[in-house]
Amino acid sequence: MLRQLHKNFGDVQAVAGIDLTINPGEVVALLGPNGAGKTTTLDMVLGLGEPTSGSVQVGGLTPRQAVDAGRVAAVTQTGGLLSDITVYDHIRLVADLFGYGKDRAEQVMQQSGVTAIAKRKVQVCSGGEKQRLKLAMALVSDPDLMILDEPTTGMDVAARQDFWADIHDQALGGRTVIFATHYLEEADEFSDRVVVISSGKIVADGTTAEIRALASGRSVQADFASTEAAQAAAQGLAGLVLSAKAQGPRLIAHAEDSDPVVKAVFAAGGHDVLVASLGLEDAFLQLTQQEDEA
Amino acid sequence: MTAVPVQTRSTHPRHGISWVYTVIELKRAATRGVTLFFCVLMPIMFYLLFGSMSGMDQPDGRGNANAAMLAFMAFYGASMTAATQALTIASERPLGWNRALRLTPMRPWAYMVTKNVTSLIASLVSVGILYLVAAIVSRAHMPGWMWLAAVGIAMLGALTFGALGQTICLAIKSDVATGLIIPILLICCFLSGVFAIPMSGAFFEVLQKIVPMGGMVNLTLAMFGPNVTINDTGGMAVGDWRIWVNLIGWIVVLFAAAGLAWRRDTRRQ
Numbered sequence: 001m002l003r004q005l006h007k008n009f010g011d012v013q014a015v016a017g018i019d020l021t022i023n024p025g026e027v028v029a030l031l032g033p034n035g036a037g038k039t040t041t042l043d044m045v046l047g048l049g050e051p052t053s054g055s056v057q058v059g060g061l062t063p064r065q066a067v068d069a070g071r072v073a074a075v076t077q078t079g080g081l082l083s084d085i086t087v088y089d090h091i092r093l094v095a096d097l098f099g100y101g102k103d104r105a106e107q108v109m110q111q112s113g114v115t116a117i118a119k120r121k122v123q124v125c126s127g128g129e130k131q132r133l134k135l136a137m138a139l140v141s142d143p144d145l146m147i148l149d150e151p152t153t154g155m156d157v158a159a160r161q162d163f164w165a166d167i168h169d170q171a172l173g174g175r176t177v178i179f180a181t182h183y184l185e186e187a188d189e190f191s192d193r194v195v196v197i198s199s200g201k202i203v204a205d206g207t208t209a210e211i212r213a214l215a216s217g218r219s220v221q222a223d224f225a226s227t228e229a230a231q232a233a234a235q236g237l238a239g240l241v242l243s244a245k246a247q248g249p250r251l252i253a254h255a256e257d258s259d260p261v262v263k264a265v266f267a268a269g270g271h272d273v274l275v276a277s278l279g280l281e282d283a284f285l286q287l288t289q290q291e292d293e294a
Numbered sequence: 295m296t297a298v299p300v301q302t303r304s305t306h307p308r309h310g311i312s313w314v315y316t317v318i319e320l321k322r323a324a325t326r327g328v329t330l331f332f333c334v335l336m337p338i339m340f341y342l343l344f345g346s347m348s349g350m351d352q353p354d355g356r357g358n359a360n361a362a363m364l365a366f367m368a369f370y371g372a373s374m375t376a377a378t379q380a381l382t383i384a385s386e387r388p389l390g391w392n393r394a395l396r397l398t399p400m401r402p403w404a405y406m407v408t409k410n411v412t413s414l415i416a417s418l419v420s421v422g423i424l425y426l427v428a429a430i431v432s433r434a435h436m437p438g439w440m441w442l443a444a445v446g447i448a449m450l451g452a453l454t455f456g457a458l459g460q461t462i463c464l465a466i467k468s469d470v471a472t473g474l475i476i477p478i479l480l481i482c483c484f485l486s487g488v489f490a491i492p493m494s495g496a497f498f499e500v501l502q503k504i505v506p507m508g509g510m511v512n513l514t515l516a517m518f519g520p521n522v523t524i525n526d527t528g529g530m531a532v533g534d535w536r537i538w539v540n541l542i543g544w545i546v547v548l549f550a551a552a553g554l555a556w557r558r559d560t561r562r563q
Contacts, residue, residue, distance in 0.1 A: 046397060047396070048393060048396060048397075067396075067397055067398070067399070068307065068309075068399045070307075070399075073397060074397055076390065076393065076394075078390070079388075079389050079390030079391075079393075079394075080389070080390040080391065080393060080394035081389065081391070081394070082322070082386065082389065082391055083389070084322055084325065084326070085318055085321070085322060089318050089321075092314055092318075093312070093314055093315055093318060094398055096308065096312050096313075096314035096315070097307065097308050097312055097315070097395075097398040097399055097400045098307050098308075098398060098399060099307040099308065099399075137394070138397075
């Protein structure tokens with residue numbers, strides 16, 4: 001789907017080579033800190049930005065063709081609404097642009113739970129109501145692929161839970177979904193697959209269970225006599241660890257079970273060994289920071 | 295693949311003009327305070343104010359001075375309506391509305407066309423309300439064809455200042471654009487003699503023929519007769535080249551500028 005995707009803004013490389021294939025029906029979380037390139041990547045999938053190099057295909061179509069055909073739709077982070085018109089007018093307009101009539105507008109309003117606020121102007125809607133409206137607008141064309149770019153930014157915990165519950169119950173059944181988030185729990189709870197990106201690159205890609213394994217494991221760090229020795233030790237740990245890396249003469253490894261790793265590290269000549277348990281937060285930070293330093 | 299059966303959809307998504315969108319835009323224009331004040335109330339107030347000054351009922355060429363003031367206020371209101379409609383382009387940008395529209399089959403050019411169509415319709419409404427008041431007050435006298443011709447001139451005004459507004463909104467930052475358009479329009483009004491405030495001297499006489507709106511003033515007066523003047527402006531024949539170069543020239547130049555600004559802007563996005 002995404003092939004060797006690059007995007008530069010002047011000298012800044014926002015997306016630095018992303019290769020990603022997403023299968024129909026998958027719910028994928030794009031997890032990364034602010035500025036990781038999540039929105040830039042999703043914009044290219046939506047045809048809102050052109051890649052500097054590389055290509056994007058949505059079900060065999062270019063992003064623009066996919067948008068025109070109503071195959072892909074999005075709920076963006078903020079904005080995208082006019083404050084002085086009603087909820088209904090927004091949906092009616094999008095329906096009309098896709099060639100539908102009023103009945104389709106009524107239908108998606110019910111589906112996304114905005115019928116009760118149909119006559120309300122957007123300026124008096126709460127953050128949660130606005131996101132629900134945007135969801136309704138995105139559902140109009142009955143897309144195969146739904147993109148949610150940090151859809152719950154600025155919502156409180158209760159509103160966030162409600163929003164996701166609704167998405168799961170009514171909106172997303174059977175659709176392919178890609179959502180960007182920097183809330184770890186959100187990625188963990190609502191997706192089948194988590195793609196962690198940092199500095200415009202994919203640093204981890206796995207099922208939620210696999211990412212959870214990263215999170216539930218331990219980190220083992222040790223110093224070695226030289227960079228070469230640390231690298232040799234890192235290679236020697238294959239099979240025992242989820243990941244192992246040398247940063248200069250320091251070895252950093254993640255493992256489900258740390259005891260055999262520690263033994264192997266001592267055997268390889270490591271000293272000043274540090275073993276620590278990892279939370280989801282730590283795993284995430286570690287994944288993204290390693291990439292920054294490399 | 296779908297949870298709910300989807301109703302039949304027409305085979306023609308709208309890449310271009312959507313009447314639903316146009317109606318929504320008109321509704322927005324009708325509920326904006328600024329629009330109503332500058333575009334509907336102000337022309338009516340000025341018309342009643344200037345039109346009741348002494349001497350305005352005197353016959354002057356094919357009509358009376360009151361009728362000339364009515365025609366002035368018609369294109370003033372239409373120009374203001376079109377300019378404030380263009381302002382919405384500047385205010386919608388930071389809201390991400392353009393991005394939202396780009397996730398539909400609507401093309402960016404269709405957005406601009408919709409804005410122009412809306413501004414022409416809204417301008418017609420502004421002129422219509424003014425005419426209604428004028429008909430009730432019944433002080434303006436001119437032949438029927440001139441009432442219609444004045445509507446035509448008002449539409450030229452709407453095109454001119456709509457294009458000017460769009461150029462400014464597309465070319466510069468939105469908060470600055472908002473503050474520029476109405477003052478520019480008011481300066482054009484003063485320099486072209488719409489508010490019937492005397493600006494004498496050879497310099498202003500030349501400037502009056504050059505500024506946007508000068509052509510509208512001169513054509514209006516020319517309709518009343520080749521010798522009709524207000525405060526030294528006017529006195530031209532309907533076919534005078536200076537009138538038409540001004541009218542057509544500004545529309546061509548400003549739409550070209552708007553087109554350029556638009557192309558630069560879409561490339562940047």
